[in-house]
Amino acid sequence: MSASFASRLGIEHPLIQAPMAGSTSPALVAAVSNAGALGSLGAGYLEPQAILDQAAQIRALGDRPYAIGLFVLPDEFEADMAAVARAREQLDALMAREGIDVRTRVPARWAPRFSEQFAALCEARPAVASFAFGVIDPAQRRELRRRDIVVIGTATTVAEARAWADAGADAVSLQGAEAGGHRGTFLHEPEDAMIGLFALLPLAARAVDIPVIAAGGIMDGRGMLAAEVLGAAASQLGTAFLACPECPAAEAWKQDLPRVEEHQVATIRSFSGRAARGLRNRFVEAMPQAAQGLPYPVLNALTAPLRRAAAAAGRGDLLSEWCGQAAAMVRPQPAAELVARLMHEYRMAKRSLAH
Numbered sequence: 001m002s003a004s005f006a007s008r009l010g011i012e013h014p015l016i017q018a019p020m021a022g023s024t025s026p027a028l029v030a031a032v033s034n035a036g037a038l039g040s041l042g043a044g045y046l047e048p049q050a051i052l053d054q055a056a057q058i059r060a061l062g063d064r065p066y067a068i069g070l071f072v073l074p075d076e077f078e079a080d081m082a083a084v085a086r087a088r089e090q091l092d093a094l095m096a097r098e099g100i101d102v103r104t105r106v107p108a109r110w111a112p113r114f115s116e117q118f119a120a121l122c123e124a125r126p127a128v129a130s131f132a133f134g135v136i137d138p139a140q141r142r143e144l145r146r147r148d149i150v151v152i153g154t155a156t157t158v159a160e161a162r163a164w165a166d167a168g169a170d171a172v173s174l175q176g177a178e179a180g181g182h183r184g185t186f187l188h189e190p191e192d193a194m195i196g197l198f199a200l201l202p203l204a205a206r207a208v209d210i211p212v213i214a215a216g217g218i219m220d221g222r223g224m225l226a227a228e229v230l231g232a233a234a235s236q237l238g239t240a241f242l243a244c245p246e247c248p249a250a251e252a253w254k255q256d257l258p259r260v261e262e263h264q265v266a267t268i269r270s271f272s273g274r275a276a277r278g279l280r281n282r283f284v285e286a287m288p289q290a291a292q293g294l295p296y297p298v299l300n301a302l303t304a305p306l307r308r309a310a311a312a313a314g315r316g317d318l319l320s321e322w323c324g325q326a327a328a329m330v331r332p333q334p335a336a337e338l339v340a341r342l343m344h345e346y347r348m349a350k351r352s353l354a355h
């Protein structure tokens with residue numbers, strides 16, 4: 001299963017570096033893809049031109065298959081501007097108390113338009129398109145098929161995996177509760193869809209007849225093999241790649257990862273307004289009341305300049321330190337070396353089980 005799925009994607013190893021919006025770079029994606037796994041550009045926050053530019057950079061670094069990941073969202077968002085004003089005041093006061101000179105601002109748009117991002121993805125024509133937060137429509141599915149782009153949908157429950165299979169996905173990435181970053185949940189309340197990967201994988205694998213991909217808490221080759229035993233055609237790792245030198249995550253965040261204790265990694269809405277798994281740090285604890293009710297992507301846009309300023313000041317405790325529950329197992333090393341190490345561990349684990 002894993003060999004045939006990898007060959008369908010045109011890759012050597014059943015290993016996917018997760019699309020991580022804001023935390024991937026062309027250098028990371030190309031390094032992973034050139035090492036024989038699937039590198040993925042997390043393009044959820046990128047405007048269309050940036051998607052095209054970064055795709056061109058990836059192609060300039062190698063001609064191996066890679067993925068672009070988007071969030072399926074409406075094109076326009078309404079915001080309660082009185083609530084925004086109250087939240088801004090309190091967020092600005094919080095940063096001032098922390099000694100960081102930065103102000104929130106209202107952007108021209110709360111998020112890039114999905115339809116325009118989708119058009120840019122089609123133009124960039126990566127081997128794989130990966131989606132989270134919702135399901136694409138039939139016309140979009142046809143567009144991707146016409147361009148021979150493989151579609152991976154994200155699901156956090158069996159019902160969501162079925163929805164993606166019905167929508168014509170080629171594979172579904174199962175995001176276990178352990179996973180770092182935003183929850184991909186779109187059919188349920190996120191609190192109801194925190195299914196552990198060991199339960200979700202075999203349940204979904206028997207419910208859909210497309211390949212399933214395992215995501216959440218996998219940090220080494222043993223984890224990849226365990227996922228395969230439970231029915232996964234490939235493993236998708238996010239947190240494991242965060243500490244790579246090619247990853248653009250803030251240095252303070254990278255340094256915090258090996259010290260993370262699993263009980264500190266919570267599902268929070270504090271930075272973006274949408275449930276996401278990350279470190280419960282100082283910002284999360286001090287999150288002002290007025291900002292807590294703001295929805296995604298409004299809160300995400302408001303906190304973006306604050307997070308950038310915190311990163312520049314080396315204050316990991318004030319930025320969104322997304323990570324999965326097994327973050328402490330992270331191994332900082334170049335992405336190509338990490339891919340080779342993961343595959344070596346995977347093969348060794350397989351061999352030791354055979355004896």
Ligand SMILES: Cc1cc2nc3c(=O)[nH]c(=O)nc-3n(C[C@H](O)[C@H](O)[C@H](O)COP(=O)(O)O)c2cc1C
Nearest residue numbers: 018020021132179180181215216217238239322324
């Ligand atoms: C920093 C970060 C950003 C993420 N951004 C995205 C994203 O843009 N799109 C997406 O489909 N998944 C995203 N994810 C979730 C991953 O696809 C995957 O489910 C998760 O990383 C697996 O768990 P792990 O981090 O324990 O390996 C993100 C994860 C992290 C850690």
